[in-house]
Amino acid sequence: MTSRRANGRTPIVIVVLGAVACLVFALPLVALLVRVPWRSVGSILTSAAALEALWLSIVTSVVTTLLALGIGVPLAWLLARTHFFGKTFVRAVCTLSMVLPPVVAGVALLATYGRRGIIGSPLEAVFGLRLPFTMPAVVIAQLFVAMPFLVLTVESAFNSADQTVEDAARTLGASALYTFVHVNLPQARSSIIAGAVLTWARALGEFGATITFAGNFPGTTRTLPIATYLSLESDLGEALAMSMMLVVVSLTVLIAMRARFLPTLGESR
Amino acid sequence: MSRPVSIVVAAALVAACSSGPRGGDTLVVFAASSLNDVFTALATDSESGVSADFSFAGSSTLATQIVNGAPANVFASADERQMEVVISASTNAGAPVVFATNSLVLAVERGNPRGVHALADIDEPGLLVALAAQQVPLGQYSREMLASAQVEVTPVTLEPDARSVLAKVEMGEVDVGIVYRTDAMSSDEVDFIDLDESRMLSIDYYVVALDRSDDEAQAFIDRLVGTDGQQVLLNAGFGLP
Amino acid sequence: MTLSAEFVRRLGAVTLDVTVHVDRGETLAIVGPNGAGKTSTLRTLAGLERIDSGLVSWSNEVWDDPSSQTFRGPDERAVGFVFQQFALFDHLSVLDNVAFGLRARGVRRIEARRRASELLDQLSAHALAHRAPVTLSGGEAQKVALARSLAVSPHVLLLDEPFAALDATSRTDARRLLQEQRGDGLARILVTHDAVDALTLADRILVMENGRVTQIGTPDELVAMPRTMFAAEILGLNPLRGRLAGQVLDLGNMTLTVGAHECSDGAALAVIRPRSVSLHVAQPEGSPRNVWTSSIAGVDRSVDRVRVRLAGPLPIAVEVTHGGFEALGLREGDTVWASVKASEISVRQG
Numbered sequence: 001m002t003s004r005r006a007n008g009r010t011p012i013v014i015v016v017l018g019a020v021a022c023l024v025f026a027l028p029l030v031a032l033l034v035r036v037p038w039r040s041v042g043s044i045l046t047s048a049a050a051l052e053a054l055w056l057s058i059v060t061s062v063v064t065t066l067l068a069l070g071i072g073v074p075l076a077w078l079l080a081r082t083h084f085f086g087k088t089f090v091r092a093v094c095t096l097s098m099v100l101p102p103v104v105a106g107v108a109l110l111a112t113y114g115r116r117g118i119i120g121s122p123l124e125a126v127f128g129l130r131l132p133f134t135m136p137a138v139v140i141a142q143l144f145v146a147m148p149f150l151v152l153t154v155e156s157a158f159n160s161a162d163q164t165v166e167d168a169a170r171t172l173g174a175s176a177l178y179t180f181v182h183v184n185l186p187q188a189r190s191s192i193i194a195g196a197v198l199t200w201a202r203a204l205g206e207f208g209a210t211i212t213f214a215g216n217f218p219g220t221t222r223t224l225p226i227a228t229y230l231s232l233e234s235d236l237g238e239a240l241a242m243s244m245m246l247v248v249v250s251l252t253v254l255i256a257m258r259a260r261f262l263p264t265l266g267e268s269r
Numbered sequence: 270m271s272r273p274v275s276i277v278v279a280a281a282l283v284a285a286c287s288s289g290p291r292g293g294d295t296l297v298v299f300a301a302s303s304l305n306d307v308f309t310a311l312a313t314d315s316e317s318g319v320s321a322d323f324s325f326a327g328s329s330t331l332a333t334q335i336v337n338g339a340p341a342n343v344f345a346s347a348d349e350r351q352m353e354v355v356i357s358a359s360t361n362a363g364a365p366v367v368f369a370t371n372s373l374v375l376a377v378e379r380g381n382p383r384g385v386h387a388l389a390d391i392d393e394p395g396l397l398v399a400l401a402a403q404q405v406p407l408g409q410y411s412r413e414m415l416a417s418a419q420v421e422v423t424p425v426t427l428e429p430d431a432r433s434v435l436a437k438v439e440m441g442e443v444d445v446g447i448v449y450r451t452d453a454m455s456s457d458e459v460d461f462i463d464l465d466e467s468r469m470l471s472i473d474y475y476v477v478a479l480d481r482s483d484d485e486a487q488a489f490i491d492r493l494v495g496t497d498g499q500q501v502l503l504n505a506g507f508g509l510p
Numbered sequence: 511m512t513l514s515a516e517f518v519r520r521l522g523a524v525t526l527d528v529t530v531h532v533d534r535g536e537t538l539a540i541v542g543p544n545g546a547g548k549t550s551t552l553r554t555l556a557g558l559e560r561i562d563s564g565l566v567s568w569s570n571e572v573w574d575d576p577s578s579q580t581f582r583g584p585d586e587r588a589v590g591f592v593f594q595q596f597a598l599f600d601h602l603s604v605l606d607n608v609a610f611g612l613r614a615r616g617v618r619r620i621e622a623r624r625r626a627s628e629l630l631d632q633l634s635a636h637a638l639a640h641r642a643p644v645t646l647s648g649g650e651a652q653k654v655a656l657a658r659s660l661a662v663s664p665h666v667l668l669l670d671e672p673f674a675a676l677d678a679t680s681r682t683d684a685r686r687l688l689q690e691q692r693g694d695g696l697a698r699i700l701v702t703h704d705a706v707d708a709l710t711l712a713d714r715i716l717v718m719e720n721g722r723v724t725q726i727g728t729p730d731e732l733v734a735m736p737r738t739m740f741a742a743e744i745l746g747l748n749p750l751r752g753r754l755a756g757q758v759l760d761l762g763n764m765t766l767t768v769g770a771h772e773c774s775d776g777a778a779l780a781v782i783r784p785r786s787v788s789l790h791v792a793q794p795e796g797s798p799r800n801v802w803t804s805s806i807a808g809v810d811r812s813v814d815r816v817r818v819r820l821a822g823p824l825p826i827a828v829e830v831t832h833g834g835f836e837a838l839g840l841r842e843g844d845t846v847w848a849s850v851k852a853s854e855i856s857v858r859q860g
Contacts, residue, residue: 107440116441132442133397133425167558168597168655170584172611173662182614186601215426215437216402222427230429233329234404 029247036244037237044241052219053227054245060135060223061203064142068199072150073192077180079151080158091155095148105144106212113140113213137214138221142203149202150195157191158184197257201250296321296485297340299331301347301474302432303371303451307505308345311498321489327405327430328352335479342486345476345493347371348406352475363481368494369474370508373410373467376438376446376459383444388415388466392422397443399434402427407434410470411447418466435459454506473510513555513666513697517564517574521550524721528554534665537698539712541705543740547721548701549594552668555699556591557584568665585614587666590659590696594671596651598643604654605630605639611662629657633687649680653687669700673707682772685711685858705744709733710779710858717741733827734819735810746817747781748826754778754857763823767799769853779858784829786854789818790847791838801849806842809835820848 037044044050079091097105113120113131123129131137165187169179185192207225214221216230224246231238298321300308305325312321324331324341332351335341336358345368346352352365377385383396391398400422401408408427415422425443428434434446439458449472453461476493478486492498499509511534519526526547532538540548553559555566557573560581566574573582584591599607606613608626613619630636635653643651652672659667672688673681688700688711702708708715709729717725717738725737729749736742752761755775759766768780788794794801808819816835818828828848830838840846 110440110442114440114442162597164593164595164597165599167553167556167584168591168593168658169599169610169614170558171556171587171589171591172614172658173585174610174614175585176583178614182610183599186599189601211429211433212436215399216428217424217426226429230402230404230427232333233327233402233429236333 032240032243032247036240040237041241041244044238045245049218049227050224050242050245053222053224053242054249056135056138056219056222057204057224057246058249060138060142061200061206064139064146064203065196065200067139067143068147068150069192069196072147072195072199073154073185073188076151076154077158077184080155094151097145098148102145102206102208102210103212105209106141109137109141109144109209109213113137132213133215133217133221135214135220138210138223141209141213142206145206145209146199146202149198150192153191153195153198154188157188161187193257197254201254204250205246296342296489297324298322298343298345298489299324299326299335299339299341300343300345301328301331302326302430303347303449304345304474306455307451307501307507310501310505311492329354329405341479342483343476343478343489345474347472347474349473349475350406352477355479356477359479361480361482363478363487365475365477366490366494367473367510368476368490368498369502370510371472371474371506372450372508373407373414373447373464373470373472374450374453374461375464376435376448376453376456376461377444378438378441379458379460381460381462385445386462388418388420388464391445392420396445398422398424399426399428399437399443399446400424401431401434401447402429405430406472407431407447407449410467410472414447414464414466414470417469451506474507511569511665511697513568513699515555515564515566517554517561517566519550519554519559519561521547521721526550526554526721528718528721528723530716530723530726532666532697532699534697535695536714537692537700537712538714538716539700539702539708540716540718541702541708541744542718544703545720546718548718549670551718552591552670552699552701555666556589556668557582557587558591588662588664590662590664590667592652592655592659592667592669592672594674596655596675598646598651598654598658600643602643603639604635604641604643604646607643607654608657608661610658615662626657626661629661630654633657647680648676649683652676652680652684656687665697667696667698669698671701671703673702673704678772682858703744705747706749706779706781706858708745709747709749709781715745717745742817746784746827746829748784750780750782750824750826752778752780757852759855759857761824764802766850766855767852768855768857769851771857773857780855781858782826782850782855784817784827787826787828787848787850789828789830789838789840790849791840793847794849799852800855801847803845803847805845806840809842820846824848 075094079087110132111117113123115121115124115130115132120131123131131140161184166179166183169183174182205225206223207229210221210223211226216222216226224242228239228242228246231242298308300323302325308323312323328346328348328351331344332346332354335344335355344352344355356362356365375385375388375391377383385391400411403409403412407430426437428437431448431452434448435452435456437443438446439456450461450463453459476490478490480486503509513532516529517526524545524547528551530538540551542548550559554561561574561576563576565572568588572580573587574580599610602610605623605626608629609622612622612625627636627639630639633653633656635650635657638646638650638654643654646654673684676684685707700711712729714726714728715732716723717732717740719738719740725732725741732741732745733747733749736746750759750761752759753776754773757767759768759778759780766780802824804820804822804824806818807821807825810817815829816832818830818835820826820828
């Protein structure tokens with residue numbers, strides 16, 4: 001193992017501890033692969049039910065990511081660049097769902113958008129709209145749980161961005177909004193992409209809030225993680241095969257994104 | 270990490286991993302979630318001085334854990350199939366016995382605002398119905414019963430367990446849910462309608478000592494099938510075998 | 511048309527209290543020690559920071575007036591700002607950097623690029639048009655930053671330490687560029703800590719210390735009579751204009767031999783530090799290259815030094831110690847021999 005710095009040997013203690021950390025992640029993955037019933041994997045994964053769940057997962061997680069970009073990036077900018085009373089509290093509220101047990105998140109969402117919910121009840125009364133057990137509910141659950149990853153990543157990018165570049169844009173006649181779109185966003189591009197990928201990955205794996213708030217019905221709300229969890233009750237092999245599919249899809253995207261975009265993150269300007 | 274600290278941490282990890290199934294003389298009971306109230310009551314009423322640690326979860330989850338070496342002394346399953354999984358993987362388990370039965374009910378919001386009185390009522394359009402997923406026993410039983418009663422219903426959701434079905438009724442997200450009688454009885458938030466149709470399903474609860482020579486495990490099972498145990502089960506809404 | 515600013519602004523430990531007026535076509539240099547508030551003054555004039563009280567205006571257009579709740583943001587003032595570190599947009603090409611201001615003001619992309627391209631041509635920088643900012647040298651980046659701020663035709667051009675981030679060669683070029691741009695119809699304000707830049711590039715110099723204006727005047731006035739210790743130290747220099755030919759600087763009525771330099775022949779500016787000139791009652795022994803006679807036009811005594819102003823042919827200020835001056839026994843009007851080593855005379859292009 002060689003260190004990038006020519007004059008520094010990598011301390012053995014750090015190598016050992018780092019390797020242990022790596023094993024924490026890698027061992028269960030390897031074990032999963034070992035237990036997958038390889039002979040029947042093909043038929044399990046190409047079954048209509050599995051493909052339906054996969055497709056639903058991909059559609060909802062992509063929609064979630066796009067929505068998170070649309071509203072999460074402006075929130076990150078507000079948190080990074082404006083000063084207002086109670087900002088620390090607002091930031092905490094906006095990232096709380098990262099630590100909340102997802103099931104609790106689901107109950108909270110029901111209390112909000114459910115039939116008896118503070119929003120859901122007038123929504124149904126006025127528009128006849130019902131959110132629980134629908135595909136939009138899956139997206140809301142994913143958004144609630146996954147968007148903090150985007151907000152935190154992008155906020156720190158806005159925080160560390162060179163503010164004189166923003167000043168330069170303002171003196172050149174750019175309004176604050178024009179500056180946001182044409183200077184702040186491009187400056188934070190790498191972090192926005194990284195945050196979006198993290199958000200997407202979290203949304204793809206979302207289970208607890210989804211099943212609590214959106215329920216489970218094939219084709220509308222049964223995402224791949226829910227299908228996996230349910231097959232755990234009846235067929236371990238099927239559960240393992242579907243888990244593997246989740247792992248492969250996520251890993252592929254994470255690696256591809258890392259190779260394409262994330263190297264620029266570390267570069268100094 | 271300094272050397273003394275790392276040694277202590279390593280020692281603690283080893284100790285934690287190797288502590289046997291019986292920490293002191295505490296009995297470890299793995300039981301289906303629906304038995305939570307009953308078993309807890311039984312343990313607190315106990316005059317025998319035997320204390321028990323309970324782990325409540327879905328029968329299949331528990332079975333998987335036991336097969337993979339979880340330190341259980343007693344396994345109480347709501348599902349015959351999961352009991353078979355455990356027995357077939359064990360070399361010295363005792364003989365499983367049926368100690369209770371359960372039945373299915375329609376759980377509705379308290380006061381029954383939608384006027385549901387029989388299984389045949391739930392196919393009414395606009396009525397939101399929650400069932401358990403077919404991968405869990407409750408879901409299997411529900412399907413079987415609906416099929417034989419020739420009631421066709423399109424649920425809005427297929428919940429992963431009885432508690433989740435009940436919760437959807439409790440929160441008012443659905444109008445009707447099919448759950449175990451015992452689950453419905455444990456909730457103050459719902460009313461329920463007994464279903465004669467569920468009599469044909471034999472929903473039997475099995476219990477087994479995972480080591481047939483374990484006296485304390487056997488004592489626990491004896492209490493369960495004895496007069497006291499059966500009374501507690503009846504009070505909770507179970508049927509007797 | 512005049513930029514007028516009379517304002518107070520509290521900045522933690524320092525309170526800015528600035529009064530300054532800069533006319534169209536005029537260049538003002540702000541000099542002062544670190545932390546004096548020079549950059550904050552520029553940022554305030556640009557509208558990047560707001561004043562606590564006072565008034566900032568361009569002719570009849572009020573830019574910042576807290577008493578009437580009037581405030582124009584930086585995008586609503588006709589100011590150009592060249593930042594010390596240039597602050598180019600790394601995600602845009604040089605051409606699009608220069609076109610940015612026009613685009614932000616609603617000019618169509620093709621037209622904005624055409625005008626940006628013209629401007630780069632004028633600054634002999636068209637070769638940079640399609641480069642990425644990160645690939646530019648300091649001098650190139652500064653040229654682009656200047657072009658970018660000029661593209662939106664500002665009334666006021668603010669330059670913050672324009673030479674600080676440049677290497678020696680680029681500095682010479684950058685100074686020449688700013689020299690050429692003088693009198694182009696802009697009111698220009700230049701912050702610098704280099705007194706020679708202030709003397710050569712500015713019509714007037716504002717000395718700022720601890721948030722306050724301690725002196726403002728033409729370079730000649732400041733050189734002749736620096737009002738504070740700081741001004742005396744950095745501005746009490748003797749700038750001389752002439753034509754350079756090798757080591758010889760021709761001042762018209764006399765020539766001086768100068769020290770080593772990298773300037774090409776032609777118009778040049780030389781600087782003699784007052785303390786590097788020696789005074790003698792008789793022709794000095796040895797052979798310093800630059801020796802001449804003059805008469806004493808005036809004597810100013812400060813706490814630790816005596817500042818002697820010489821009359822023609824080389825009207826410069828000389829500083830000597832009290833002891834040294836007494837020993838010479840000189841008075842106003844006396845004839846005196848002055849000498850200065852060639853190596854003590856530094857020259858600049860321009």
